[in-house]
Amino acid sequence: MDEKRAIKILTDLLAIDSANDHESLVADYIAALFANYPVQIERITYKPGRNNLVVTLGNKGPLLGFSGHEDVVDAGNQTNWQFPPFTPTLYDGKIYGRGASDMKSGLAAMIVSMLDLLESGKKLPGRIRLLASVGEETGEYGAAQLTKKGYVQDLDGLIIGEPSNFNIRVTHKGIIDYYVSSSGKCVHSSIPQEGKNAIMPLIQFAQQAQSLMDSHQEKDPILGSLTHVISQIQGGNQINSVPDQAWLSGNIRTTPKYPNDQICGELEQIIAKLNSEGAKLSIRYSYPEVPLPDQSNSQLARLAQEVVQQEFGKDCEFTAGTGATDASEYIQAGNFPVIILGPAEGKTDHQPNEFIKIEDYLLGCKLYQVLAWRFWQEYI
Ligand SMILES: [Zn+2]
Incomplete structure (x- = not known):
């Protein structure tokens, strides 16, 4: 050489x-x-x-x-x-x-x-x-x-x-970076019944997603557990307005026991259920890796x-x-x-x-x- x-x-x-x-x-x-x-x-x-x-x-x-x-x-x-x-x-x-x-x-x-x-x-x-x-x-x-x-x-x-x-x-491990955004209707906070709060369904999503991911306890012998962190959350503009926009992001490290397709499907199911109850949530992913x-x-x-x-x-x-x-x-x-x-x-x-x-x-x-x-x- x-x-x-x-x-x-x-x-x-x-x-x-x-x-x-x-x-x-x-x-x-x-x-x-x-x-x-x-x-x-x-x-x-x-x-x-x-x-x-x-x-x-x-x-x-x-x-x-x-x-x-x-x-x-x-x-x-x-x-x-x-x-x-x-x-x-x-x-x-x-x-x-x-x-x-x-x-x-x-x-x-x-x-x-x-x-x-x-x-x-x-x-x-x-x-x-x-x-x-x-x-x-x-x-x-x-x-x-x-x-x-x-x-x-x-x-x-x-x-x-x-x-x-x-x-x-x-x-x-694999990676799923995801963003969930929530839309509502902005009104004066003195008449909340006429608006739609974008933050509340997002909180429901966060809690349900976290507890579902935490329930995935089966460990990969080498890689260990799947992990999930809700890493950012933001919403609303002013203290006396009902917020019409909110979003959060999450980072999941996947293992072969819980493949990316399954995990994404689960997140989407939570969203579909909340939407059927009146929420307006949508999810997008940033370059998921298996x-x-x-x-x-x-x-x-x-x-x-x-x-x-x-x-x-x-x-x-x-x-x-x-x-x-x-x-x-x-x-x-x-x-x-x-x-x-x-x-x-x-x-x-x-x-x-x-x-x-x-x-x-x-x-x-x-x-x-x-x-x-x-x-x-x-x-x-
Ligand atoms: Zn490199």
């Missing part, structure tokens, strides 16, 4: 400010790296300036997916950074920059491994599809788009390169663990994640195993002075390559 090139690819990616936008710059950069190789390159536009990129290597044989997101989170207050967030800096065995951990290092390591495979001169017995997505940090809508457009359903396995410190994340069911019994998880432990001599445990990933979208396309395995430690994600150890990054570049070979051999 050309380590200098590997590091350059990562630092070039880190120099692109793709904070919640401008992913096309990342897509163009990656596409240029593959321009002279026999691969299929497809740009899938989410919005102007926001392109997903799909690069498929090989024509036949088992198809392994490599998933990485092109966006990063906002750098926040730049004065908290030791080095400017979009001026990648090598210092003390580490590479600093926004996205160094989450997750341009994982993405770059996947790219490097594909380039190395293409240059190996060996006949490759399988295929790899790189799925570089937009908007992972703000709703996974790039992954949703790739899933809908059919880029995922033919995969035989998928590795998501989010930071995992070489452990294998085999499951994570949980990733436990993958620890999959052939891919076991294979990856064996490779990390035996070929790279590193500890490798199966772990559970707290946040959702692009997996929440991709698993809706079919029945293939999905694991989250990336070279970064993940300790500095979304923080100032985000970094990855150079040694870990280079190991990641090699790991994905070895994994691809082992995957092809086992799945043929």
